[in-house]
Amino acid sequence: MDLFVINRHDESAAPVNEQQNLEKILKRIEKNKELRAIRKAKKKIIIANVKQERERKRKIKRRLEVQEAKQSITHDLNIDKALHDPTFDENDVDISSPKKKEKVDESADTGFTILGGEKFNKNIKKIKKVSEKNGVKYLFPVQAEVIPWLLQAHKRSNIVFPRDICVSAPTGSGKTIAFTLPVVQALMHHKIKKIRALIILPTQDLALQVFRTFKKYTQDTSLDVCIITGKNSFENEQRQLLYRDEAFGFVSKVDILICTAGRLVDHLKSTEGLDLTSLEFLVIDEADRVLDGVQHDWLYHLEKHINSEDSTLQSTRILNLLALKKHKPPQKLLFSATLSQDPEKLQKLSLFQPKLFTSIVETENPQENATNADSFIGKYTTPQELTEKYIICSIDLKPLVLYEFIRLNKLTKTMVFTHSVENTHRLAILLKSLFKDNMKIEEISSNLDVKSRNKLIEDFSAGKIDILVCTDALARGIDLPVVQCVISYSAPKHLKTYIHRAGRTARAGELGLAVTLLHKSQVNKFQSLLQQADKINMEEIKISEENLETLGEQYKQALNDLKKTVVNEQHQDLVKLKSVKRHTVKKKFK
Ligand SMILES: Nc1ncnc2c1ncn2[C@@H]1O[C@H](COP(=O)(O)OP(=O)(O)OP(=O)(O)O)[C@@H](O)[C@H]1O
Numbered sequence: 149m150d151l152f153v154i155n156r157h158d159e160s161a162a163p164v165n166e167q168q169n170l171e172k173i174l175k176r177i178e179k180n181k182e183l184r185a186i187r188k189a190k191k192k193i194i195i196a197n198v199k200q201e202r203e204r205k206r207k208i209k210r211r212l213e214v215q216e217a218k219q220s221i222t223h224d225l226n227i228d229k230a231l232h233d234p235t236f237d238e239n240d241v242d243i244s245s246p247k248k249k250e251k252v253d254e255s256a257d258t259g260f261t262i263l264g265g266e267k268f269n270k271n272i273k274k275i276k277k278v279s280e281k282n283g284v285k286y287l288f289p290v291q292a293e294v295i296p297w298l299l300q301a302h303k304r305s306n307i308v309f310p311r312d313i314c315v316s317a318p319t320g321s322g323k324t325i326a327f328t329l330p331v332v333q334a335l336m337h338h339k340i341k342k343i344r345a346l347i348i349l350p351t352q353d354l355a356l357q358v359f360r361t362f363k364k365y366t367q368d369t370s371l372d373v374c375i376i377t378g379k380n381s382f383e384n385e386q387r388q389l390l391y392r393d394e395a396f397g398f399v400s401k402v403d404i405l406i407c408t409a410g411r412l413v414d415h416l417k418s419t420e421g422l423d424l425t426s427l428e429f430l431v432i433d434e435a436d437r438v439l440d441g442v443q444h445d446w447l448y449h450l451e452k453h454i455n456s457e458d459s460t461l462q463s464t465r466i467l468n469l470l471a472l473k474k475h476k477p478p479q480k481l482l483f484s485a486t487l488s489q490d491p492e493k494l495q496k497l498s499l500f501q502p503k504l505f506t507s508i509v510e511t512e513n514p515q516e517n518a519t520n521a522d523s524f525i526g527k528y529t530t531p532q533e534l535t536e537k538y539i540i541c542s543i544d545l546k547p548l549v550l551y552e553f554i555r556l557n558k559l560t561k562t563m564v565f566t567h568s569v570e571n572t573h574r575l576a577i578l579l580k581s582l583f584k585d586n587m588k589i590e591e592i593s594s595n596l597d598v599k600s601r602n603k604l605i606e607d608f609s610a611g612k613i614d615i616l617v618c619t620d621a622l623a624r625g626i627d628l629p630v631v632q633c634v635i636s637y638s639a640p641k642h643l644k645t646y647i648h649r650a651g652r653t654a655r656a657g658e659l660g661l662a663v664t665l666l667h668k669s670q671v672n673k674f675q676s677l678l679q680q681a682d683k684i685n686m687e688e689i690k691i692s693e694e695n696l697e698t699l700g701e702q703y704k705q706a707l708n709d710l711k712k713t714v715v716n717e718q719h720q721d722l723v724k725l726k727s728v729k730r731h732t733v734k735k736k737f738k
Pocket residue numbers: 283284285286287288291317318319320321322323324325484485624625626627651655656
C-alpha cells in the first residue's frame with residue numbers, strides 16, 4: 149500500500165526527501181524479495197511433500213495390487229485404510245522384500261510348511277510367559293511353526309484376508325495348544341463380548357477335553373468359553389450362551405464357543421439371538437472326522453447363518469466397504485493327524501488360499517518327495533517315540549494270547565481296542581475272569597453314558613485301572629496321560645484307524661508301544677496297509693504255544709464265566725423289556 153501512496157506523490161505537497169523515499173522503496177523491494185523467496189521455498193517443500201506422499205501411496209497401491217494378484221483377493225477397505233492412515237508404513241504390505249517375506253510366511257509361494265523347524269520369535273516369547281504356568285516350557289515343532297504364523301496373519305487381518313490353514317501333524321504332537329494359544333492371544337484384548345472363535349469337534353468327549361484346555365489358557369483373561377454338546381439340557385446351554393437386555397436386545401455371554409457339529413446345528417436353528425457373524429476363527433479339530441461325520445449339513449447351516457446377516461446388511465446399501473469390514477469371513481483352521489487327502493471333502497469348506505503345515509515322511513525317492521509336496525497332504529506319520537509290533541495267533545486262542553502277552557510284560561496303563569461294543573464287552577469279561585483280582589480291568593463303549601465314560605477315563609488316567617478295553621470311539625484325540633501300550637485286539641481295517649489307535653501312546657515325547665494281534669490270513673493286508681505310511685519291516689512278537697497249553701483249564705473257566713454272564717445279562721434285558729412293555733400297556737388303558 150505504501151508503494152501505491154508513493155506513486156501518487158503530489159508535487160504540491162510538503163517538500164519530500166527524495167533520497168529517503170528512494171531508500172524506503174529499495175528496502176521494501178528487498179523485503180518483498182525475501183518474502184517471495186521464503187514463499188517459494190515453502191512451496192517447494194509442500195510440493196516435495198505432496199510428491200513424496202503421492203509416491204508413498206503409489207507404492208502401497210502397487211504392493212497391494214501385486215499382493216492381490218498373488219492372493220487373488222485384497223479388499224478396497226485395506227487400500228483405503230493404508231492410504232488414509234498417516235502412520236501406515238508401506239513396508240507393512242511387504243511382499244517383495246525377501247527378508248521380511250521370509251519372516252511372515254516362509255513358504256507363501258508353495259503354501260507348504262514342513263514341521264519340525266526350531267524357529268522361535270518374539271511372539272513365541274510372549275506366549276511362553278502365558279503358558280509356562282500350564283507346564284509348557286518349550287513349544288513343540290507344530291506349535292513353533294503354526295502359532296507365530298497365525299499371530300502374524302491375525303495382526304495383518306485388517307490389511308489382507310488371512311489364509312486358511314490345514315495342519316497335519318502326528319498324534320500327541322500338541323495340535324490342541326497350536327490353536328488354543330493363538331486364538332486366546334488374538335482375542336484377549338477385545339472389550340465387547342461376541343462369539344469370535346468357534347471350535348468344532350466330532351465327539352462330546354473331545355469337545356470337553358478341548359474346553360478344559362481353553363479354560364486353562366483363558367483363566368487370567370476376560371474371555372469366556374462355553375461348551376455346547378448336548379451333555380447339558382438345551383435350555384441350560386441357551387442360558388450359558390446369551391441373555392436378553394431390554395435396551396440392547398440379545399447380548400452374548402461368550403467369546404469362544406466349543407461344540408459338536410450336531411448340537412451347533414440345533415442351536416443355529418432354535419436359539420434366538422445366537423450371533424456368529426463376528427467369528428474371527430473357525431477351528432475344525434479332527435477335521436477329517438468332522439467332515440466325514442453324520443452331521444453333514446453343519447457347514448451349510450453355519451454359512452447360511454453368517455450370510456443371511458451379511459445380505460441384510462448389504463441390502464441396506466449403506467456402504468459395501470462397511471459390510472465387508474463387519475462381516476469378514478472367519479479364518480478356517482483345520483487340524484488332524486490324518487487330514488483328508490480327498491480334495492472334494494476339503495472343497496466343501498471353500499478354503500481361502502489354504503496353507504499346509506505338515507510333517508511329511510521323507511522317502512528314498514526324491515521324485516516321490518516332490519510329488520508329496522505338491523499333492524497337498526503328506527503321508528500319515530506316527531510319533532518317533534512309538535515302537536510298533538505284531539503278534540500272529542489263531543482266532544480261538546486270541547484272548548489267551550492277549551492275556552499271556554499282558555502277563556509276561558507286566559503291562560499296566562494299557563488300552564485294548566476291539567471293533568465293536570459287543571466284542572469289547574465279551575473281551576472285558578474274559579480278561580476279568582482270567583486275571584481275577586491281579587489286575588483292574590474295565591470297558592468303555594458307547595453303551596455307557598458320558599458321565600460314566602468320563603469317570604472311567606479319569607480313573608484310568610489316575611492309574612486306578614490297569615487295562616481299558618474299548619471301541620474306536622476312544623481311538624481319536626483323547627489325551628490320556630502316559631499310556632504305556634496300545635493293543636489292537638481286532639486288526640484295524642483302515643490306516644487312519646491304526647494311526648489314531650496307536651496315537652493314544654507315545655504322546656508328547658513319551659515312549660510307547662503299539663501291538664496288533666493278527667490271524668495269519670490278515671498279515672498281508674495289514675502289511676500293505678502300513679506300507680501306505682512307509683511302515684515296513686515291523687517286528688513280530690512270538691508267544692509260545694507251549695505256555696498257552698498250561699493255561700487251558702484257566703481259559704475253560706473264563707469261557708464258562710463269559711457264557712454265564714452273557715446268559716444272565718440276556719435274561720435281565722428280557723425282564724427289563726417285559727416290564728417296559730407292561731408299563732406302556734397299563735398307561736394306554738388308563
Ligand atoms: N509344548 C508343550 N510342552 C509340554 N507338553 C505339551 C506341549 N504341547 C502339548 N503338550 C501336551 O502333549 C499332549 C498331547 O497334546 P495334544 O492332545 O494337543 O495332541 P494332538 O496333536 O492333538 O494329538 P491327537 O492327534 O491325538 O489329537 C497333551 O497332554 C498336552 O498337554
